[in-house]
Amino acid sequence: MTFLGQLKRELIISSRSSSDVANPLIFFFLGVMLFGIAAAGDPKNLQNLGPAIVWVLILLANMLSLDSMYRQDHADGSLEQLILLSETPFVPILAKILVQWLLSGFTLTLLAPVAALLVFMPANEWPVLMLTLLLGSPALSFFGSICAALTVGARRTGVLLGLLALPLYVPVLIFGVGAMVAHVEGMSMNFQIYWLMAISILSITIAPHAVYAALKLSVDE
Amino acid sequence: MQKRILKPNFIEYLCQIMLEAYNLSCRRDGRILFSDKNFSLQQGQLMEIHGPNGSGKSTLLRCLAGLYTEFKGKIIAEEAFYFGHKLGFSALLTVEENIKWYSRAIGVQPDVDSLLSQVGMGGYSMVPCENLSSGQLRRVSLTRLLLGYRPLWLLDEPQTSLDLDGRNILNELMEKHISNDGSVVCATHLSLDIAADDTLVL
Numbered sequence: 001m002t003f004l005g006q007l008k009r010e011l012i013i014s015s016r017s018s019s020d021v022a023n024p025l026i027f028f029f030l031g032v033m034l035f036g037i038a039a040a041g042d043p044k045n046l047q048n049l050g051p052a053i054v055w056v057l058i059l060l061a062n063m064l065s066l067d068s069m070y071r072q073d074h075a076d077g078s079l080e081q082l083i084l085l086s087e088t089p090f091v092p093i094l095a096k097i098l099v100q101w102l103l104s105g106f107t108l109t110l111l112a113p114v115a116a117l118l119v120f121m122p123a124n125e126w127p128v129l130m131l132t133l134l135l136g137s138p139a140l141s142f143f144g145s146i147c148a149a150l151t152v153g154a155r156r157t158g159v160l161l162g163l164l165a166l167p168l169y170v171p172v173l174i175f176g177v178g179a180m181v182a183h184v185e186g187m188s189m190n191f192q193i194y195w196l197m198a199i200s201i202l203s204i205t206i207a208p209h210a211v212y213a214a215l216k217l218s219v220d221e
Numbered sequence: 222m223q224k225r226i227l228k229p230n231f232i233e234y235l236c237q238i239m240l241e242a243y244n245l246s247c248r249r250d251g252r253i254l255f256s257d258k259n260f261s262l263q264q265g266q267l268m269e270i271h272g273p274n275g276s277g278k279s280t281l282l283r284c285l286a287g288l289y290t291e292f293k294g295k296i297i298a299e300e301a302f303y304f305g306h307k308l309g310f311s312a313l314l315t316v317e318e319n320i321k322w323y324s325r326a327i328g329v330q331p332d333v334d335s336l337l338s339q340v341g342m343g344g345y346s347m348v349p350c351e352n353l354s355s356g357q358l359r360r361v362s363l364t365r366l367l368l369g370y371r372p373l374w375l376l377d378e379p380q381t382s383l384d385l386d387g388r389n390i391l392n393e394l395m396e397k398h399i400s401n402d403g404s405v406v407c408a409t410h411l412s413l414d415i416a417a418d419d420t421l422v423l
Contacts, residue, residue, distance in 0.1 A: 002326060005325035005326070009311075012313075012314060014317060016313045016314075072313070073311070076309060076311055076312060077306075077308055078311055080288055080303075080307065081303075082287060084301075085326045086286070086326045092326070132329075144224075219341055220288065220290055221289065
């Protein structure tokens with residue numbers, strides 16, 4: 001019940017603060033487009049780099065959308081009430097992170113073919129790109145939310161959040177791009193896909209509890 | 222005056238205690254806010270906390286609520302509702318959506334309209350909280366205290382930005398809670414209309 005309630009609340013809030021949702025998506029496409037422009041319209045210049053560009057920009061866009069995750073709730077006091085009143089705070093926290101993933105990682109996965117087009121990626125690689133994004137992006141949201149929870153009490157977080165979150169994203173980046181490279185070279189990508197799934201499941205398992213601990217620290221003032 | 226006082230049954234006596242604090246001390250930014258405070262509160266009692274700005278009233282209440290942990294000493298407390306300076310109502314949600322969220326978190330299914338009319342805000346359920354004045358928002362957030370029953374209320378300057386009518390409503394709520402064997406700890410600058418059983422000066 002609390003899970004669905006929180007899910008509904010987060011979706012309503014997101015629908016009413018659409019810029020928080022839309023800005024990272026726009027940033028993602030702008031970034032990808034800049035690479036396309038920098039390649040001077042010649043696909044050769046971006047050969048083999050397509051997956052890396054899309055993945056790195058997904059990381060950055062995801063990082064941007066983290067900042068607003070707990071900020072408003074912390075400012076208006078609903079965060080401390082959630083911690084005080086809920087008997088199982090990690091359940092609503094799980095719902096919160098899930099919504100963040102739906103609106104950043106999952107949406108970006110669905111829109112990835114457009115980005116792939118912008119960096120001249122061959123069409124037969126698009127499904128693989130989407131698969132790796134679908135399996136890897138939960139880890140970005142769940143690990144990233146821990147960093148967002150840690151920095152929510154700080155006045156200015158802009159760069160700090162990136163410094164905390166980006167190193168955690170590195171394994172996802174390695175296996176995400178690794179799977180694409182393996183596919184392009186005609187090898188089996190099972191190894192990388194299993195690793196992506198393992199990392200995502202690990203993050204889903206530990207993040208709600210870690211976020212709860214971090215949020216308790218953030219309201220401890 | 223009673224000549225013979227029955228020695229209270231020990232367990233029963235313990236059950237009546239809502240809040241106990243032993244040797245409570247707190248330092249903040251190198252300044253001692255309070256030190257070696259001892260107090261206890263029983264069922265149906267009201268404790269006022271007085272003190273000038275910055276004397277540590279809010280910090281003490283946050284310690285009692287379990288939100289602030291950088292203190293020395295020991296606190297034993299019943300389940301509490303904490304009502305602080307941050308009202309906990311999201312500006313982007315309507316009044317009803319906020320209250321529904323709280324009732325889900327607590328696990329009750331209240332009648333939102335009757336709750337709102339209890340705080341004199343009937344008919345405001347569909348209004349977004351960002352459109353309410355600060356006094357209206359405070360009234361609306363008082364409904365949080367009426368969701369479910371928690372024996373202990375920790376109120377941090379609850380009268381802030383309430384008008385006379387709003388303060389009367391607050392007093393009524395507190396009186397009702399106390400008569401229901403609840404206890405209230407209230408930090409305030411103004412005098413409450415209810416006689417306090419205990420006053421703590423910081």
